[in-house]
Amino acid sequence: xxxxxxxxxxxxxxxxxxxxxxxxxxxxxxxxxxxxxxxxxxxxxxxxxxxxxxxxxxxxxxxxxxxxxxxxxxxxxxxxxxxxxxxxx
Amino acid sequence: xxxxxxxxxxxxxxxxxxxxxxxxxxxxxxxxxxxxxxxxxxxxxxxxxxxxxxxxxxxxxxxxxxxxxxxxxxxxxxxxxxxxxxxxxxxxxxxxxxxxxxxxxxxxxxxxxxxxxxxxxxxxxxxxxxxxxxxxxxxxxxxxxxxxxxxxxxxxxxxxxxxxxxxxxxxxxxxxxxxxxxxxxxxxxxxxxxxxxxxxxxxxxxxxxxxxxxxxxxxxxxxxxxxxxxxxxxxxxxxxxxxxxxxxxxxxxxxxxxxxxxxxxxxxxxxxxxxxxxxxxxxxxxxxxxxxxxxxxxxxxxxxxxxxxxxxxxxxxxxxxxxxxxxxxxxxxxxxxxxxxxxxxxxxxxxxxxxxxxxxxxxxxxxxxxxxxxxxxxxxxxxxxxxxxxxxxxxxxxxxxxxxxxxxxxxxxxxxxxxxxxxxxxxxxxxxxxxxxxxxxxxxxxxxxxxxxxxxxxxxxxxxxxxxxxxxxxxxxxxxxxxxxxxxxxxxxxxxxxxxxxxxxxxxxxxxxxxxxxxxxxxxxxxxxxxxxxxxxxxxxxxxxxxxxxxxxxxxxxxxxxxxxxxxxxxxxxxxxxxxxxxxxxxxxxxxxxxxxxxxxxxxxxxxxxxxxxxxxxxxxxxxxxxxxxxxxxxxxxxxxxxxxxxxxxxxxxxxxxxxxxxxxxxxxxxxxxxxxxxxxxxxxxxxxxxxxxx
Numbered sequence: 001x002x003x004x005x006x007x008x009x010x011x012x013x014x015x016x017x018x019x020x021x022x023x024x025x026x027x028x029x030x031x032x033x034x035x036x037x038x039x040x041x042x043x044x045x046x047x048x049x050x051x052x053x054x055x056x057x058x059x060x061x062x063x064x065x066x067x068x069x070x071x072x073x074x075x076x077x078x079x080x081x082x083x084x085x086x087x088x089x
Numbered sequence: 090x091x092x093x094x095x096x097x098x099x100x101x102x103x104x105x106x107x108x109x110x111x112x113x114x115x116x117x118x119x120x121x122x123x124x125x126x127x128x129x130x131x132x133x134x135x136x137x138x139x140x141x142x143x144x145x146x147x148x149x150x151x152x153x154x155x156x157x158x159x160x161x162x163x164x165x166x167x168x169x170x171x172x173x174x175x176x177x178x179x180x181x182x183x184x185x186x187x188x189x190x191x192x193x194x195x196x197x198x199x200x201x202x203x204x205x206x207x208x209x210x211x212x213x214x215x216x217x218x219x220x221x222x223x224x225x226x227x228x229x230x231x232x233x234x235x236x237x238x239x240x241x242x243x244x245x246x247x248x249x250x251x252x253x254x255x256x257x258x259x260x261x262x263x264x265x266x267x268x269x270x271x272x273x274x275x276x277x278x279x280x281x282x283x284x285x286x287x288x289x290x291x292x293x294x295x296x297x298x299x300x301x302x303x304x305x306x307x308x309x310x311x312x313x314x315x316x317x318x319x320x321x322x323x324x325x326x327x328x329x330x331x332x333x334x335x336x337x338x339x340x341x342x343x344x345x346x347x348x349x350x351x352x353x354x355x356x357x358x359x360x361x362x363x364x365x366x367x368x369x370x371x372x373x374x375x376x377x378x379x380x381x382x383x384x385x386x387x388x389x390x391x392x393x394x395x396x397x398x399x400x401x402x403x404x405x406x407x408x409x410x411x412x413x414x415x416x417x418x419x420x421x422x423x424x425x426x427x428x429x430x431x432x433x434x435x436x437x438x439x440x441x442x443x444x445x446x447x448x449x450x451x452x453x454x455x456x457x458x459x460x461x462x463x464x465x466x467x468x469x470x471x472x473x474x475x476x477x478x479x480x481x482x483x484x485x486x487x488x489x490x491x492x493x494x495x496x497x498x499x500x501x502x503x504x505x506x507x508x509x510x511x512x513x514x515x516x517x518x519x520x521x522x523x524x525x526x527x528x529x530x531x532x533x534x535x536x537x538x539x540x541x542x543x544x545x546x547x548x549x550x551x552x553x554x555x556x557x558x559x560x561x562x563x564x565x566x567x568x569x570x571x572x573x574x575x576x577x578x579x580x581x582x583x584x585x586x587x588x589x590x591x592x593x594x595x596x597x598x599x600x601x602x603x604x605x606x607x608x609x610x611x612x613x614x615x616x617x618x619x620x621x622x623x624x625x626x627x628x629x630x631x632x633x634x635x636x637x638x639x640x641x642x643x644x645x646x647x648x649x650x651x652x653x654x655x656x657x658x659x660x661x662x663x664x665x666x667x668x669x670x671x672x673x674x675x676x677x678x679x680x681x682x683x684x685x686x687x688x689x690x691x692x693x694x695x696x697x698x699x700x701x702x703x704x705x706x707x708x709x710x711x712x713x714x715x716x717x718x719x720x721x722x723x724x725x726x727x728x729x730x731x732x733x734x735x736x737x738x739x740x741x742x743x744x745x746x747x748x749x750x751x752x753x754x755x756x757x758x759x760x761x762x763x764x765x766x767x768x769x770x771x772x773x774x775x776x777x778x779x780x781x782x783x784x
Contacts, residue, residue, distance in 0.1 A: 001439035009492035072641030
């Protein structure tokens with residue numbers, strides 16, 4: 001359990017992200033509290049469209065990234081913010 | 090001699106008692122419905138012996154510190170007396186089985202200190218002819234300290250919940266006062282938590298009166314104007330009361346079953362029905378209380394609340410271009426974060442309720458922690474080691490950390506602050522850090538991870554379906570609604586990465602072989618791992634990578650090499666571990682590294698954030714400090730716990746973390762081969778239970 005002030009913060013973050021939807025009964029035996037199949041992973045905020053499994057269709061997105069698998073480097077393409085941020089450092 | 094079974098058949102004409110190596114077939118067939126048994130284990134196996142006739146006495150001793158008392162006795166008793174001494178999973182430990190009552194009375198007289206109760210059985214011709222109980226004075230309880238606040242305004246359903254909770258609390262406290270006075274403080278904390286919940290519920294229902302401290306001004310406003318939100322919060326708080334009620338039932342039945350009179354308090358665990366699992370429950374409590382108290386003492390959250398709101402911001406690399414964890418490391422050193430962690434104000438310890446569960450396994454929630462019931466029989470193995478609880482304990486810790494990072498002020502809440510948080514993120518993305526502080530940087534970095542989580546998954550999928558080396562994808566917008574969706578969608582895996590990284594350092598001291606052994610031996614029993622092998626491998630590779638320097642590729646390559654070596658060792662020592670074999674095969678695939686790159690890139694970004702800003706070296710040391718039995722090598726990397734298996738040295742364990750990790754290492758070295766696993770597991774739990782701390 002948590003001190004009252006911390007408990008309040010925890011509940012507010014949880015309520016904001018998941019709108020207080022109670023955890024569903026377990027469907028499968030899980031050793032790990034937050035592993036796959038955990039009820040929390042199926043919780044969605046009311047009215048929200050996106051989840052882990054269906055976040056954002058590409059048509060909604062505005063930023064393009066390119067990843068080089070050989071070097072492990074990431075770059076933004078057609079994206080103004082990234083270059084601004086990097087040149088200002 | 091190893092484990093024997095102590096059984097009682099309760100029949101219409103009397104109770105029949107047997108002590109034997111296995112339950113006799115005749116009992117199993119003719120009287121199984123009434124037979125209660127528990128395994129018991131010899132304190133000194135080399136001299137142990139069973140009663141030679143059906144006429145004997147049994148003394149069940151209930152001590153505050155059974156492991157210590159047995160150790161003191163072993164040092165003083167001769168072989169004859171040691172041959173009569175046994176231990177169990179239950180509160181009754183030690184147990185003396187002797188042909189003469191004077192042996193039991195002599196032990197009671199000689200080892201009075203810390204004795205809470207004793208029950209003595211006289212068995213004649215195999216029949217329990219007499220039992221007697223002597224109790225030490227119980228700790229005084231102040232009923233007011235255990236009283237729940239009035240709830241007259243509630244409906245009958247909720248009033249009934251509160252009434253049940255009140256009765257459970259009184260039952261638990263009465264048992265604790267006699268057998269485990271240390272637990273009284275735990276139940277007093279449950280009362281506080283329940284009263285806070287009841288007060289909030291009363292305000293939600295009545296919508297009048299003084300708002301409880303558990304809600305902020307902004308939330309009060311929302312409650313009064315949004316009836317749906319109000320109802321959702323009512324459901325939440327009632328859910329809390331249901332959870333507390335349910336958990337207390339488990340706690341009472343597990344922690345105090347097997348108490349005198351023994352035959353009136355059977356355990357719900359069929360294999361331990363006679364004597365219960367009270368000592369095992371104390372071991373769970375000792376580990377969790379120890380860790381909870383250390384986390385409270387060296388509170389990272391206090392540092393975030395105070396210092397991180399004052400310290401300067403750090404470059405977040407929000408788009409992950411040119412991400413350089415070395416800059417974070419340098420910042421942490423320059424700003425002396427470990428000094429701030431060391432000097433942070435401690436947070437109040439609020440213990441959780443603990444129990445074993447066959448259904449839930451290892452799990453945690455706001456009020457409870459559960460351990461898999463398999464621990465009772467197999468805690469000496471890597472598969473079901475009690476130290477697996479570390480993961481759950483850190484989940485609880487990380488929940489508080491994330492709440493602190495996304496917290497509003499005393500009057501606001503996350504919901505009302507979120508738009509401002511998003512503006513700060515946009516400001517940082519523009520390279521403007523004016524007026525920002527370290528806490529803003531942490532929040533920005535978490536946003537950045539959340540934004541890239543889903544593209545990372547798609548890129549990983551694409552990487553496994555193509556031989557191209559350059560892949561493109563898109564990331565979501567950074568408006569408040571999108572960021573909230575990203576955070577919600579990635580919250581589970583985000584938690585996991587932070588938890589695994591902290592677990593790797595806090596409990597395993599950055600030892601990959603120990604960490605990987607625990608993970609991949611325990612995961613061998615989890616069906617989901619094979620279905621999601623890459624994610625579980627990433628959960629291993631990402632924390633391990635944080636000990637290496639260099640660019641993404643270099644860190645991933647080194648992490649794969651080290652992890653692969655550790656998994657290879659498991660496959661060699663445990664060829665039956667098909668899950669580890671599958672993991673090894675996956676890591677050995679020609680394009681494994683390339684296919685791991687997308688998720689590793691973003692996951693390691695979050696892990697590095699954890700490593701440099703959320704991990705305290707002070708806390709890491711605190712989990713091992715203060716125990717004279719911990720031997721650390723000259724580099725400070727490897728450490729051992731000087732306590733030989735199945736021995737009773739006459740001291741208590743101070744650091745259950747160090748003790749259990751040592752047991753894990755011994756198991757992985759094959760030191761348990763040929764040893765009775767159930768006896769060693771019961772001994773492990775008994776020794777661990779000796780580390781109990783007061784709340």
